[in-house]
Amino acid sequence: MLTTKRLRLRQWTEDDFEPFADMCSDEDVMAFFPKCLSREESFAMGRRVMTLIDQRGWGFWALEIPEQTAFIGFTGLHIPTDKMPFSPCVEIGWRLAKPYWGKGFATEAATAALNYAFNTLELKDVVSFTTVSNKRSQAVMRRLGMRDTQRNFMHPDIDLLHPQCEHVLYAISQSTWKSL
Numbered sequence: 001m002l003t004t005k006r007l008r009l010r011q012w013t014e015d016d017f018e019p020f021a022d023m024c025s026d027e028d029v030m031a032f033f034p035k036c037l038s039r040e041e042s043f044a045m046g047r048r049v050m051t052l053i054d055q056r057g058w059g060f061w062a063l064e065i066p067e068q069t070a071f072i073g074f075t076g077l078h079i080p081t082d083k084m085p086f087s088p089c090v091e092i093g094w095r096l097a098k099p100y101w102g103k104g105f106a107t108e109a110a111t112a113a114l115n116y117a118f119n120t121l122e123l124k125d126v127v128s129f130t131t132v133s134n135k136r137s138q139a140v141m142r143r144l145g146m147r148d149t150q151r152n153f154m155h156p157d158i159d160l161l162h163p164q165c166e167h168v169l170y171a172i173s174q175s176t177w178k179s180l
C-alpha cells in the first residue's frame with residue numbers, strides 16, 4: 001500500500017468492482033477508449049488487475065480517500081502487451097470517476113507510483129501513452145515531468161481506421177525523476 005497526503009493506493013477488494021463498473025460505463029470517463037465496458041467486462045478487468053497485484057506486489061492500485069470514499073478509480077504501474085512497438089516496458093496509467101477530476105488526485109497518486117517505480121523497483125524508465133486527443137491525460141503526464149517522445153504509434157489492439165488508434169508516447173527516466 002502507498003499513501004499520499006490525501007490518498008491511499010491499495011490492493012483491490014471485491015467491493016471495488018461495482019463502483020469500478022459504474023465508472024467504466026460513464027461515457028465521459030471512457031471517451032478516449034474504443035467503448036464503455038459492460039459490467040461483466042469491468043468485473044473481469046478488476047479481477048485481472050487484482051491478480052496481477054497479488055502476483056507482482058504492484059500494479060494499477062485502487063485509489064481511496066481515507067475516511068471518505070472507498071474507491072475513486074485507479075492509478076499505477078502495468079506491463080502492457082508485448083505487441084507495443086516500444087515493449088518491453090512498464091507504463092503508468094490512471095482512470096478516475098468523474099466527480100474526482102480537477103482536484104489533482106491523478107497527479108498526486110501518480111507521483112507516489114513513480115516514486116515506487118524508481119526508488120523501490122529501480123526501473124530505468126517509465127512510459128505512458130494515450131490517444132492523441134486525450135489532452136487531460138497528457139496534461140497529467142506533463143505535470144509529472146514526463147516528456148513527449150514524439151514517437152506516435154498505432155495501438156495494436158485498436159482498429160487502424162478507428163479515430164482513437166493513433167497514440168502519443170510519453171516517457172521519463174529514473175535520472176530525470178530524481179533530478180526534479
Ligand SMILES: CC(C)(COP(=O)(O)OP(=O)(O)OC[C@H]1O[C@@H](n2cnc3c(N)ncnc32)[C@H](O)[C@@H]1OP(=O)(O)O)[C@@H](O)C(=O)NCCC(=O)NCCS
Nearest residue numbers: 029094095096101102103104105106107129130136137140
Ligand atoms: C485523465 C484523468 C485521470 C485526469 O484527471 P485530472 O483531474 O484532470 O488530473 P489531475 O488529478 O492531475 O488534476 C489536475 C487538475 O486539478 C486541479 N486541482 C484542483 N485542486 C488541486 C490540488 N489540490 N492539487 C493539484 N491540482 C489541483 C488542477 O488545477 C488541474 O485543473 P485543470 O485540469 O483545470 O488544469 C481523468 O480525466 C480521467 O480519469 N479520465 C478518464 C480516463 C482516462 O482517459 N485515462 C487515461 C487513459 S490513458
